[in-house]
Amino acid sequence: MRTTIVIGAGLSGLMGALALAEAGLHPLLLAKGQGATHWTAGTIDVWGADARSPYAALRAISETRPHHPYALIGVPAVEEAIARFRALTEMARYPYVGGLECNVLLPTAAGALRPAALLPVTMAAGDVRLGGKVLIAGFRELRDFYPPFIAANLAAQGIAARGTYLTVPSAFRRREYTTVIFARMFDDPAFRSDIGRQLRAQRGDATRIGLPAVLGLRDPLEAVAHLQNESGAQVFEIPTLPPSVPGMRLFALFQNAIEQAGGRLQIGSDVIRGEGQSHRLTSIWSEAAARQQEHRIERVLLATGGIAGGGIRTDHAGIVRETALDLPVRTPANRAGWFAPRFLDPQGHAIYTAGVVTDARLRPLGADGKVVYENVAVAGATLAGADTVRERSRSGVAIATGWAAGRMLAGLMS
Amino acid sequence: MRTLTTDVLVIGGGATGAGALRDLALRGIRCALVEKGDLTHGTTGRYHGLLHSGGRYVVKDPQSAEECARENEILRKIMPHCIEETGGLFVVTPADDESYAERFVAACHRTGVWVEEIPVREALRREPLLNPRIRRAFAVRDGAADSFLATHANTDDARRYGARVLTYHRVIGLERVGDRMIGAVCEDLRSGETVRIHASFIINATGAWAGKIAAMAGLHIHVVPGKGTMIAMNHRIVNTVVNRCKMPADGDIIVPIHTVAVLGTTDIPVPDPDGYDMTPEEVQLILEEGEWLVPGVSRMRALRAWAGVRPLYREQDAGSDRDIPRTYKLLDHETRDGVAGMVSIVGGKWTTYRLMAEHTVDLVAQRLGVTTPCRTADLKIEPSHDGAATAPHSPARAHFAILASPFYQLGHRLAEVEADDSYGDLICECELVTRAHLEAAIQSDGTANLDDLRRDTRLGMGPCQGGFCTYRAAAIWHELRDGAAQANGASGVAPATALLRHFLQERWNGVTPTLWGDQLRQERLNELNYLETLAVDRLPETGADAIGRKRDIVVEEVV
Numbered sequence: 001m002r003t004t005i006v007i008g009a010g011l012s013g014l015m016g017a018l019a020l021a022e023a024g025l026h027p028l029l030l031a032k033g034q035g036a037t038h039w040t041a042g043t044i045d046v047w048g049a050d051a052r053s054p055y056a057a058l059r060a061i062s063e064t065r066p067h068h069p070y071a072l073i074g075v076p077a078v079e080e081a082i083a084r085f086r087a088l089t090e091m092a093r094y095p096y097v098g099g100l101e102c103n104v105l106l107p108t109a110a111g112a113l114r115p116a117a118l119l120p121v122t123m124a125a126g127d128v129r130l131g132g133k134v135l136i137a138g139f140r141e142l143r144d145f146y147p148p149f150i151a152a153n154l155a156a157q158g159i160a161a162r163g164t165y166l167t168v169p170s171a172f173r174r175r176e177y178t179t180v181i182f183a184r185m186f187d188d189p190a191f192r193s194d195i196g197r198q199l200r201a202q203r204g205d206a207t208r209i210g211l212p213a214v215l216g217l218r219d220p221l222e223a224v225a226h227l228q229n230e231s232g233a234q235v236f237e238i239p240t241l242p243p244s245v246p247g248m249r250l251f252a253l254f255q256n257a258i259e260q261a262g263g264r265l266q267i268g269s270d271v272i273r274g275e276g277q278s279h280r281l282t283s284i285w286s287e288a289a290a291r292q293q294e295h296r297i298e299r300v301l302l303a304t305g306g307i308a309g310g311g312i313r314t315d316h317a318g319i320v321r322e323t324a325l326d327l328p329v330r331t332p333a334n335r336a337g338w339f340a341p342r343f344l345d346p347q348g349h350a351i352y353t354a355g356v357v358t359d360a361r362l363r364p365l366g367a368d369g370k371v372v373y374e375n376v377a378v379a380g381a382t383l384a385g386a387d388t389v390r391e392r393s394r395s396g397v398a399i400a401t402g403w404a405a406g407r408m409l410a411g412l413m414s
Numbered sequence: 415m416r417t418l419t420t421d422v423l424v425i426g427g428g429a430t431g432a433g434a435l436r437d438l439a440l441r442g443i444r445c446a447l448v449e450k451g452d453l454t455h456g457t458t459g460r461y462h463g464l465l466h467s468g469g470r471y472v473v474k475d476p477q478s479a480e481e482c483a484r485e486n487e488i489l490r491k492i493m494p495h496c497i498e499e500t501g502g503l504f505v506v507t508p509a510d511d512e513s514y515a516e517r518f519v520a521a522c523h524r525t526g527v528w529v530e531e532i533p534v535r536e537a538l539r540r541e542p543l544l545n546p547r548i549r550r551a552f553a554v555r556d557g558a559a560d561s562f563l564a565t566h567a568n569t570d571d572a573r574r575y576g577a578r579v580l581t582y583h584r585v586i587g588l589e590r591v592g593d594r595m596i597g598a599v600c601e602d603l604r605s606g607e608t609v610r611i612h613a614s615f616i617i618n619a620t621g622a623w624a625g626k627i628a629a630m631a632g633l634h635i636h637v638v639p640g641k642g643t644m645i646a647m648n649h650r651i652v653n654t655v656v657n658r659c660k661m662p663a664d665g666d667i668i669v670p671i672h673t674v675a676v677l678g679t680t681d682i683p684v685p686d687p688d689g690y691d692m693t694p695e696e697v698q699l700i701l702e703e704g705e706w707l708v709p710g711v712s713r714m715r716a717l718r719a720w721a722g723v724r725p726l727y728r729e730q731d732a733g734s735d736r737d738i739p740r741t742y743k744l745l746d747h748e749t750r751d752g753v754a755g756m757v758s759i760v761g762g763k764w765t766t767y768r769l770m771a772e773h774t775v776d777l778v779a780q781r782l783g784v785t786t787p788c789r790t791a792d793l794k795i796e797p798s799h800d801g802a803a804t805a806p807h808s809p810a811r812a813h814f815a816i817l818a819s820p821f822y823q824l825g826h827r828l829a830e831v832e833a834d835d836s837y838g839d840l841i842c843e844c845e846l847v848t849r850a851h852l853e854a855a856i857q858s859d860g861t862a863n864l865d866d867l868r869r870d871t872r873l874g875m876g877p878c879q880g881g882f883c884t885y886r887a888a889a890i891w892h893e894l895r896d897g898a899a900q901a902n903g904a905s906g907v908a909p910a911t912a913l914l915r916h917f918l919q920e921r922w923n924g925v926t927p928t929l930w931g932d933q934l935r936q937e938r939l940n941e942l943n944y945l946e947t948l949a950v951d952r953l954p955e956t957g958a959d960a961i962g963r964k965r966d967i968v969v970e971e972v973v
Contacts, residue, residue: 108948108949109947110949110950111907112952141838146890148893149888149892149908153908153911156954241885307934343921343922344944344950346951351929390945
């Protein structure tokens with residue numbers, strides 16, 4: 001019977017489960033479905049709301065915003081998590097590059113430039129500092145990637161870019177295409193050879209080629225190297241709308257590492273409630289296929305996400321709840337202030353800062369400031385105190401707090 | 415400055431203006447229509463889509479009820495492709511005064527509104543989510559109307575008879591010589607050009623804006639814009655129009671239309687048809703009242719809320735908005751104000767738009783000495799193939815012509831997607847908008863932004879509210895239309911970028927009043943898409959936009 005439970009399969013839950021597994025606690029990760037890995041770009045964004053380096057921002061936040069998740073765990077814990085994450089991806093032969101010293105600016109599928117601290121090496125040649133001419137290449141069949149639009153917007157920002165469409169080789173044609181279908185095709189060397197030849201023919205004087213982030217699920221490094229050889233240019237991936245192939249790679253890599261370390265993942269189990277006494281959680285109930293199951297537990301890492309992940313839920317009357325354990329939630333003072341009038345308001349929308357308040361050990365606190373359960377730690381977007389999408393810190397907060405929560409629950413960090 | 419000459423100028427591209435244009439054209443009268451936005455941009459595109467049986471007004475406003483009952487039958491006959499025969503129910507809920515039902519039935523008989531009482535059990539069999547505690551149920555001939563499609567059908571048919579339609583033309587002045595109107599001066603919002611239109615007669619069909627237009631001629635009309643708020647739920651919680659059997663009030667009707675069901679509505683007088691807000695209290699009120707019809711409705715998923723402004727005309731003091739008659743009023747400025755060459759048509763319902771147009775054009779024709787009778791009640795409106803009428807020929811057109819219309823119902827769309835196996839071409843999965851639909855709509859004349867595409871194709875109107883298709887549509891727009899603009903020397907980000915941002919904002923205005931639960935969750939995913947993955951907030955601002963449009967057209971409705 002596994003008594004260490006992680007709830008949630010996003011980055012924070014995965015990172016926490018890894019920490020608990022490596023501590024020898026044989027965690028069971030329960031999740032309602034796939035987590036945010038499958039929806040998002042696959043980079044680790046530590047801070048990007050302004051021009052500061054992630055490191056400078058982390059230090060400033062820990063001094064000036066004591067309730068921010070980064071401040072709760074402290075800069076050294078963030079650095080430790082980043083280091084562990086990098087080591088993990090290197091071991092898995094899907095290394096992430098970059099660091100906290102400065103952000104890399106990467107082209108998006110709208111031709112904007114977004115900052116990231118760590119990025120898979122398959123995206124590294126997208127770094128705008130590299131200069132030279134860029135060819136953006138895609139497929140008409142892929143609905144979520146438009147080279148002419150991307151190139152036009154990059155060009156407007158001073159990057160010499162041109163867009164083109166490639167042809168899906170006849171042997172690979174099918175009725176419907178998605179990012180995942182393209183990724184499987186890119187796993188096939190015959191497909192890559194054909195695409196590589198088209199790229200060589202079309203690249204002109206471009207020295208870098210941006211493609212949608214669909215360059216294989218099995219061995220993307222091999223795919224990128226193959227395309228570079230064939231085309232004679234540096235090749236890089238640009239993240240697409242969901243489903244995210246880089247995110248799926250990341251999930252697979254974590255799953256493998258967690259299982260190797262003695263943990264287990266069970267996707268499709270919705271945790272619906274918990275029960276405890278005298279400040280200890282003793283049981284949780286999960287539901288799958290309309291059957292409930294009780295888990296007697298020693299410790300729980302709650303990483304069910306925020307509003308997008310379903311860990312925090314609101315109703316029409318303005319009530320905001322934490323959905324798995326019904327922990328107390330801090331919400332914006334008034335319902336009328338949930339949303340700013342402008343969708344793209346740089347300050348964001350107040351409702352997205354709602355979440356569970358914790359102490360420095362990430363244990364949930366009640367309105368009275370007392371710990372609700374001593375054997376529960378909260379990580380990722382379930383935490384109150386930050387709109388991580390506006391800060392461009394979502395994945396950074398996820399891995400940092402996930403790691404810290406796991407280590408603290410295991411008694412290895414204080 | 416361009417100059418244009420016509421016999422009759424219709425101001426307003428809503429249902430009434432479009433109906434008047436068709437009526438004029440069918441009588442062989444030279445005519446043109448100007449609209450400051452896209453067709454149906456005003457109240458017509460913002461109503462719940464009810465084809466009135468008349469039942470709603472039998473007790474309170476019998477004249478309006480009679481008109482609705484007659485026109486209901488005519489519209490079913492002349493444009494069946496715009497109408498879904500859902501049928502309607504009036505139900506007595508536990509909150510309603512039971513004695514009203516008898517008055518209701520008697521008034522239906524008096525006004526010629528068809529009604530039949532059905533057993534409560536039968537009503538519940540038809541509509542399983544209906545409140546099981548209802549006490550009586552009456553079937554009527556309500557229906558659901560596609561007001562976008564119907565308006566386009568009217569203008570397209572008018573064009574076949576030579577009428578001109580000028581969208582994104584804002585009237586900036588009316589020309590009056592002595593006691594006679596002789597034309598209007600417009601601004602073409604796309605080019606900034608001034609267009610002078612000489613006309614022998616002007617029809618002011620601007621609904622809630624009629625007072626503003628009349629004032630340009632020095633005339634006074636007291637229009638009370640009555641704001642009505644509506645909420646679209648994410649599926650058809652009912653398949654029949656369901657009304658509370660009581661005096662019309664707030665939040666007492668549910669209209670199933672296309673893929674959604676619309677809860678309506680409120681009625682709040684507002685001083686200005688161009689400036690009004692929805693309040694959370696209104697949304698709350700509609701949901702709470704909706705609970706009497708469909709218990710649990712407030713916990714279901716709401717997609718979007720919006721408000722339209724009724725063109726209520728006030729002749730003398732009425733107690734409240736709801737006391738102002740819903741029938742229409744034709745104002746002949748010659749007899750009323752001593753100014754010849756202009757009429758204003760105000761009040762009325764979507765259901766009576768054709769009758770209003772007929773009545774208006776009868777008067778205009780008489781003044782012009784035209785004796786050809788009205789034929790709009792008999793002559794069926796052929797489904798239009800439009801954008802096509804004016805769009806450049808493209809491969810998409812051929813494909814497109816298979817469809818009766820780009821504005822067709824979802825069932826037809828699904829059949830077509832299945833027949834062509836074109837799942838891979840779906841740009842908006844929620845509303846089954848294929849790349850071919852979208853490309854034809856982008857290339858059709860008069861389309862100025864993605865919100866126009868929404869009205870034309872239902873792009874972004876489904877459960878995800880533009881989470882994916884906004885990006886796709888903007889990028890496809892760029893490929894089809896930005897090229898010309900950039901060849902003309904435009905620099906800066908792709909012009910379609912501004913359209914993308916504009917549409918995201920338009921969408922946001924509509925969704926915020928109903929954001930909670932699953933829809934808020936969806937919205938956060940949309941934020942992840944547009945901010946985290948695409949970073950559209952980090953793109954530089956667009957400069958002067960180069961499709962020949964001025965910027966204000968794109969940002970007009972941004973709060």
